[in-house]
Amino acid sequence: MGVTVAIDCMGGDHGPVVTVPAALAFLRSHPDARAVLVGREEALAPLVSQVASEFGDRLRVRAASEIVEMDEPPANAMRNKKDSSMRVAIDLVKTGEASAAVSAGNTGALMAISRFVLKMLPGIDRPAIATILPTLKGRTYVLDLGANVDCSAEHLLQFGVMGAMLVAAVEHLDRPSVGLLNIGEEEIKGNEVVKQAGELLRASGLNFYGNVEGDDIYKGTTDVVVCDGFVGNVALKTSEGLAQMLATFLRQEFSRNWLTKLMAIVAMPALKGFKFRVDHRRYNGASLLGLRGVVVKSHGSADAYAFEQAIARAAEAAGNRLIERITERMSAMNEVAA
Amino acid sequence: MGVTVAIDCMGGDHGPVVTVPAALAFLRSHPDARAVLVGREEALAPLVSQVASEFGDRLRVRAASEIVEMDEPPANAMRNKKDSSMRVAIDLVKTGEASAAVSAGNTGALMAISRFVLKMLPGIDRPAIATILPTLKGRTYVLDLGANVDCSAEHLLQFGVMGAMLVAAVEHLDRPSVGLLNIGEEEIKGNEVVKQAGELLRASGLNFYGNVEGDDIYKGTTDVVVCDGFVGNVALKTSEGLAQMLATFLRQEFSRNWLTKLMAIVAMPALKGFKFRVDHRRYNGASLLGLRGVVVKSHGSADAYAFEQAIARAAEAAGNRLIERITERMSAMNEVAA
Numbered sequence: 001m002g003v004t005v006a007i008d009c010m011g012g013d014h015g016p017v018v019t020v021p022a023a024l025a026f027l028r029s030h031p032d033a034r035a036v037l038v039g040r041e042e043a044l045a046p047l048v049s050q051v052a053s054e055f056g057d058r059l060r061v062r063a064a065s066e067i068v069e070m071d072e073p074p075a076n077a078m079r080n081k082k083d084s085s086m087r088v089a090i091d092l093v094k095t096g097e098a099s100a101a102v103s104a105g106n107t108g109a110l111m112a113i114s115r116f117v118l119k120m121l122p123g124i125d126r127p128a129i130a131t132i133l134p135t136l137k138g139r140t141y142v143l144d145l146g147a148n149v150d151c152s153a154e155h156l157l158q159f160g161v162m163g164a165m166l167v168a169a170v171e172h173l174d175r176p177s178v179g180l181l182n183i184g185e186e187e188i189k190g191n192e193v194v195k196q197a198g199e200l201l202r203a204s205g206l207n208f209y210g211n212v213e214g215d216d217i218y219k220g221t222t223d224v225v226v227c228d229g230f231v232g233n234v235a236l237k238t239s240e241g242l243a244q245m246l247a248t249f250l251r252q253e254f255s256r257n258w259l260t261k262l263m264a265i266v267a268m269p270a271l272k273g274f275k276f277r278v279d280h281r282r283y284n285g286a287s288l289l290g291l292r293g294v295v296v297k298s299h300g301s302a303d304a305y306a307f308e309q310a311i312a313r314a315a316e317a318a319g320n321r322l323i324e325r326i327t328e329r330m331s332a333m334n335e336v337a338a
Numbered sequence: 339m340g341v342t343v344a345i346d347c348m349g350g351d352h353g354p355v356v357t358v359p360a361a362l363a364f365l366r367s368h369p370d371a372r373a374v375l376v377g378r379e380e381a382l383a384p385l386v387s388q389v390a391s392e393f394g395d396r397l398r399v400r401a402a403s404e405i406v407e408m409d410e411p412p413a414n415a416m417r418n419k420k421d422s423s424m425r426v427a428i429d430l431v432k433t434g435e436a437s438a439a440v441s442a443g444n445t446g447a448l449m450a451i452s453r454f455v456l457k458m459l460p461g462i463d464r465p466a467i468a469t470i471l472p473t474l475k476g477r478t479y480v481l482d483l484g485a486n487v488d489c490s491a492e493h494l495l496q497f498g499v500m501g502a503m504l505v506a507a508v509e510h511l512d513r514p515s516v517g518l519l520n521i522g523e524e525e526i527k528g529n530e531v532v533k534q535a536g537e538l539l540r541a542s543g544l545n546f547y548g549n550v551e552g553d554d555i556y557k558g559t560t561d562v563v564v565c566d567g568f569v570g571n572v573a574l575k576t577s578e579g580l581a582q583m584l585a586t587f588l589r590q591e592f593s594r595n596w597l598t599k600l601m602a603i604v605a606m607p608a609l610k611g612f613k614f615r616v617d618h619r620r621y622n623g624a625s626l627l628g629l630r631g632v633v634v635k636s637h638g639s640a641d642a643y644a645f646e647q648a649i650a651r652a653a654e655a656a657g658n659r660l661i662e663r664i665t666e667r668m669s670a671m672n673e674v675a676a
Contacts, residue, residue: 136583149521149529183487183571191487191568214575218583230529231572233521234565237552238573239580245474245556246584246616253611260608267605270598273591278584 002032003318005311006098009039010067010085011105012300012307019104020047022307026315027055029308033315034058036098039085040065064088068109070300077109078116086110090117093293099318100294102285102311104302111146114288114295121323123330124290128159128229129297130166131236131286134278135220141167142217145236145286148229153196156180156226160201160208161329162289163224169320170313171223179212179222181231193228201226204333243278285310287317289326294318340370341656343649344436347377348405348423349443350638350645357442358385360645364653365393367646371653372396374436377423378403402426406447408638415447416454424448428455431631437656438632440623440649442640449484452626452633459661461668462628466497466567467635468504469574469624472616473558479505480555483574483624486567491534494518494564498539498546499667500627501562507658508651509561517550517560519569531566539564542671581616623648625655627664632656 005026009019016039023035034057037044041063048061066084068077081087086105092098094117103110107129115127129146132139143163148155160178167176180198201208209222214235217225227235254264264271280299284306288295294317298310343364347357354377361373372395375382379401386399404422406415419425424443430436432455441448445467453465467484470477481501486493498516505514518536539546547560552573555563565573592602602609618637622644626633632655636648 134583136586147521181572183485183568184575194568214572214577215579215582217576218579227572230521230532231569234519234552234569235572235576237522238555238576239552241553241556242577242580243584244553245472246581248474249615250612253608253615254605256608256611260611263605263608267592267601267608270591270594270601270605273594273598274588277587277591 002030002034003099003315004034004036004097005315005318006036006038006062006089006092006101007311008085008089008101008103008105009037009044010064011103012298012302013070013104014303016043016047018302018304018307020044022304022311023059024051024055025304025308026311027058030312030315034060035311036060036062036089036092038062038064038089038092040067062088062092068106070106072106072109074106074108074112077106078112087113087117090114090293090295093295094118100296100314102296102298102307102314104298104300104307104310107297108147110295110297111288114291114293118291118293118295120290121292121327121330123334124158124162124326125155126158127288127290128162129286130163130289132283133217133239134283135218137220139283140217140220140223140225142225142227142232142235143289144227144229145232146229146288151193151228153193153200156193156197156228157200157204158290158330160204160206160224160226161333162326163226164206165325165329166287166289166317166322167223169322169325170316172320173223175207176223177207177209178224178226179209179216181217181225181227181235182211182213184213197226281306282309285313287313292323294322340368340372341437341653342372342374342435343653343656344374344376344400344427344430344439345649346423346427346439346441346443347375347382348402349441350636350640351408351442352641354381354385356640356642356645358382360642360649361397362389362393363642363646364649365396368650368653372398373649374398374400374427374430376400376402376427376430378405400426400430406444408444410444410447412444412446412450415444416450425451425455428452428631428633431633432456438634438652440634440636440652442636442638442645442648445635446485448633448635449626452629452631456629456631456633458628459630459665459668461672462496462500462664463493464496465626465628466500467624468501468627470621471555471577472621473556475558477621478555478558478561478563480563480565480570480573481627482565482567483570484567484626489531489566491531491538494531494535494566495538495542496628496668498542498544498562498564499671500664501564502544503663503667504625504627504655504660505561507660507663508654510658511561513545514561515545515547516562516564517547517554519563519565519573520549520551522551535564619644620647623651625651630661632660
């Protein structure tokens with residue numbers, strides 16, 4: 001039997017008009033899977049009733065009366081909104097009614113609620129967020145992109161284990177390679193924490209490649225790139241800024257005058273091919289790792305296509321035993337250490 | 339009278355075939371300026387003799403018998419190569435024969451030798467490297483990109499002062515805005531050091547904008563972006579990797595078949611306009627800041643056009659009293675604090 005994904009249908013910038021069509025598309029392309037749509041019944045029922053016969057019991061609605069706002073303080077969402085669509089979706093993972101939860105809502109609230117409801121896996125101190133980036137060779141998983149600043153070497157080691165197990169589960173790689181993000185100067189290889197983390201990773205039994213630099217992310221040098229949440233956030237946001245600037249410059253050059261506009265029309269097929277290859281929607285769906293359950297965060301502005309990718313990613317991770325893989329790896333590592 | 343720039347002609351991947359033509363182009367476009375070409379006489383003399391009459395005493399050669407290798411340990415270059423072109427160029431700044439030095443050589447060695455020969459400015463603990471990046475609005479100066487890992491809040495404050503004074507000198511801005519690179523999560527605004535640095539910058543009298551995120555670099559939100567050397571290195575290298583990946587994808591899409599190759603030919607003018615706007619050669623020339631003298635580091639692979647930009651940048655900084663500006667600002671700040 002396939003996996004059941006609990007979908008927070010009210011989260012994100014668009015809510016049900018995006019999340020429900022995405023869920024239906026996911027069910028169509030995954031005939032073994034099931035989905036539980038969580039949210040306000042009056043918003044979901046009309047969208048679902050039309051397709052009830054198509055999916056039968058593979059598609060269910062679970063009512064949740066509240067919504068976590070995008071700018072709401074996480075502590076507030078956690079304490080005061082026990083019937084929010086986000087909370088109920090995660091509760092379904094906790095009770096085992098669903099194998100994974102997906103939300104495009106408030107990241108901080110999703111992290112706080114997931115941690116509170118699901119608890120951490122043994123041996124993992126903090127949850128991490130792993131995102132997928134396109135590379136010259138395919139794709140790379142980078143973590144942490146969450147809120148883990150001031151990390152210790154042990155935290156970075158745990159990120160390495162979780163990232164490797166994520167890639168093993170969703171990309172079906174036996175021994176994903178793990179790189180530690182560092183700086184290039186030969187004389188001074190990183191700060192103290194990173195140096196220690198390198199030693200821990202080398203002794204971890206993981207397929208540790210060694211240090212990588214910022215440009216290795218997009219070269220695709222390793223399957224996993226490990227860094228603390230501060231550095232990861234800067235790397236990701238800097239990339240977003242650069243990509244936006246380059247896209248703007250390209251657009252401006254092609255819309256300078258009627259001649260360049262004509263050039264754009266002629267070159268459209270090649271430009272479209274380019275656009276597809278770097279389409280961030282294909283990489284949507286960041287994994288919250290270290291929890292006793294699969295939780296995937298979609299970008300808040302995701303459209304239906306992008307949100308569908310996040311649901312599929314959650315189903316893939318749950319169907320391929322992500323949580324068990326992390327647990328086994330951590331316990332094997334701790335046995336060696338003991 | 340204009341400034342005199344000491345040019346390490348032997349450094350970089352190409353040596354005199356790039357550095358000498360760049361120096362001559364610089365002298366042609368800066369009729370007030372002078373240049374001292376430093377390096378092996380037998381390599382420089384033939385290139386200079388042809389143009390001696392054109393420049394008169396604006397162009398001189400200073401012999402230096404040794405060369406610092408690109409992969410040489412900095413400590414070795416500093417101790418054992420006292421007659422290297424790099425060392426002699428910096429010595430000329432020390433003695434006042436030149437107002438600035440430029441090198442495309444080994445970064446670590448340039449940093450170590452500059453620090454040893456020129457010494458630090460009062461109140462500055464560590465030298466920093468500031469680079470220029472293109473933005474949607476123009477350009478932004480980012481520092482540190484050197485080897486300053488494990489920075490304190492005071493170091494970040496000093497970077498802010500030095501970056502602002504650099505922009506004041508070379509971009510002729512009265513009160514350049516300074517941003518502190520941080521992460522976006524509302525709940526957890528950065529690590530402890532960055533939080534403290536924010537407080538120091540707020541009280542510094544600089545035009546402090548507040549926190550910026552990675553994407554603000556390329557948005558051009560502030561004139562200066564301050565971060566520690568680890569984060570800065572990752573941001574810069576990640577940008578290089580992304581830009582290379584995007585360029586590769588674009589090239590691949592346009593060379594897929596004869597039809598897309600034709601598209602590329604048609605679109606060439608627009609693609610060239612795009613290429614010019616992001617041409618990193620225009621931004622060549624990173625400033626080594628905090629020293630008692632102007633030192634500019636060119637990219638090792640720079641061509642003559644790129645190296646000329648680095649020379650011009652050094653001349654601009656020296657001609658606009660960069661060192662005095664930093665000294666005055668630091669002493670004003672310390673008087674307030676005292």
